[in-house]
Amino acid sequence: MQRPTKAIIAAAGFGTRFLPQTKAMPKEMMPLIDKPIIQYVVEELVDAGISDIIIVGSSNKRAIEDHFDLPNEDLLNNLRAGGDKKRPLLQQIEDIANMANFIYLRQKGPYGNATPVQCAAHLIGNEPFIYTFADDFFVAKPGRTKQLIETYTKFNGSVLACKKMLSDDEYDRYGVVAGAEADASTLKVAKFVEKPGKANAPSDLASVSGYLLTPEVFDYIDRASSTHDGGGELMLQPIMQQMIDDGYGVYAREITGGKFYDTGDKLEYLKTVIDFGLDHPRLGPALRDHLRGKF
Numbered sequence: 001m002q003r004p005t006k007a008i009i010a011a012a013g014f015g016t017r018f019l020p021q022t023k024a025m026p027k028e029m030m031p032l033i034d035k036p037i038i039q040y041v042v043e044e045l046v047d048a049g050i051s052d053i054i055i056v057g058s059s060n061k062r063a064i065e066d067h068f069d070l071p072n073e074d075l076l077n078n079l080r081a082g083g084d085k086k087r088p089l090l091q092q093i094e095d096i097a098n099m100a101n102f103i104y105l106r107q108k109g110p111y112g113n114a115t116p117v118q119c120a121a122h123l124i125g126n127e128p129f130i131y132t133f134a135d136d137f138f139v140a141k142p143g144r145t146k147q148l149i150e151t152y153t154k155f156n157g158s159v160l161a162c163k164k165m166l167s168d169d170e171y172d173r174y175g176v177v178a179g180a181e182a183d184a185s186t187l188k189v190a191k192f193v194e195k196p197g198k199a200n201a202p203s204d205l206a207s208v209s210g211y212l213l214t215p216e217v218f219d220y221i222d223r224a225s226s227t228h229d230g231g232g233e234l235m236l237q238p239i240m241q242q243m244i245d246d247g248y249g250v251y252a253r254e255i256t257g258g259k260f261y262d263t264g265d266k267l268e269y270l271k272t273v274i275d276f277g278l279d280h281p282r283l284g285p286a287l288r289d290h291l292r293g294k295f
Helices: 039-046 060-069 072-082 087-097 117-122 144-155 168-172 217-226 236-245 266-280 283-294
Strands: 005-008 052-057 103-108 129-133 136-140 156-165 175-183 186-194 205-213 249-253 258-262
Touching: 005 039, 005 117, 005 144, 039 060, 052 283, 072 087, 072 103, 072 175, 087 103, 103 117, 117 129, 117 217, 117 283, 136 144, 136 205, 144 156, 144 186, 144 205, 144 249, 156 186, 156 217, 168 249, 175 249, 205 249, 205 258, 236 249, 258 266, 266 283
Parallel strands: 005 052, 005 129, 052 103, 156 249
Antiparallel strands: 129 205, 136 258, 156 205, 175 186, 175 205, 186 249
């Protein structure tokens, strides 16, 4: 069984919910304290042994490429001039470029979450891989990708990252999985139900924040794409349902030991910033005092 070493990050969206902020800056580069959102995603992948990261973006995402590139000489000279005080920052920004092998593609094809996978298929080959998004992630120990790989190694099938629903409105926001229990944290998926509402939900397990996919998915995406009429989105969930119907094992892994963050809308982004601020070893106490003074 081949261990995944490659990941695809979908990063082609326009971030319209954050306009005008995202007119010139990709939403994936919005900061959480002192790092852009996408860096947290990359760090979690690298921690799990992912060495090749394919970022599928668009023409307005050059800032992402620049962030993971070597720093320019002007910045380096400025930090070198700062002496010992700036040396940790110098090492930090140089380390960013060396975290992984970064490959950048521009997305081509219909709108939908299966399209980035199709765009990067030629770089993956006949290997299992991680597919995730640039604006949502888990903070967990062990990390989400490590947990996905653990389940893949145990059951030898594609794996969905999942979370338990925490409120009734989440049943209208996320796709829900149903199936038989494979172990204490895993279902063998029988079907997907997209945003069913709580009354119609077959379980309380939501598919969020990415996948570990086996290479058979590429043929299924190509077949779906060949019959796509351009009128809707090319979505991964019905494609994976077809794989399940054809006998492929697909598993839903509840990511445990942490918390899911979705920074794709303003309120959730603000909540994430506050959580990260409160957890910061230097800034946390002062921020906590500030927030207490507001109530």
